[in-house]
Amino acid sequence: MSFSDSDSSSYGGEYKNFRQISRERLLYEMLRSAKTGDSKSTRKVLIMDKLTVKIMSYSCKMADITQEGVSLVEDIYRRRQPLPSMDAIYFIQPSKENVIMFMSDMSDMSGRSPLYKKAFVFFSSPISRELVAHIRKDGSVLPRIGSLREVVDFFLSFLFFLFE
DSSP states (O other): OOHHHHHHHHTTTOOOOHHHHHHHIIIIIIITTOOOSSOOOOOEEEEEOHHHHHHHHHHOOHHHHHHTTEEEEEETTSOOOOBTTSEEEEEEOOOHHHHHHHHHHHOOTTSSOOSBSOEEEEESSOOOHHHHHHHHHOTTTGGGEEEEEEOOOHHHHHHHHHHO
């Protein structure tokens, strides 16, 4: 049995390359899953850091992203306009700096309104218990989190290796 034969049988007879697999995971398991029944917002903002932008750019076209309801793509470290009627999808590395930026966006503790209605947070690799505890401590952010997940797969680990 050749290597390609074993690949095609594991995918129901259809061979998919690395880029196609990562595209499907990011579009369908991340962007499409960021929907809530109670949310009237159909358009979303996608917020990423430098590494996750590279991963998304490698895997998806902008047309793919907009087809999943993303209207705007933003850098987590740039100043952003408040869009309180829109949900935000965060695809970020689980660093302390990124978590602080995300929490600052969604908190109302500083006397200002959150930037977005609801946050769907996807970490590019496993998040430490300390950072999860830090997020849990902020009672003003928790109700605004639609999901908090790790997007961890063998291919994402490989992509990190390529882009670092």
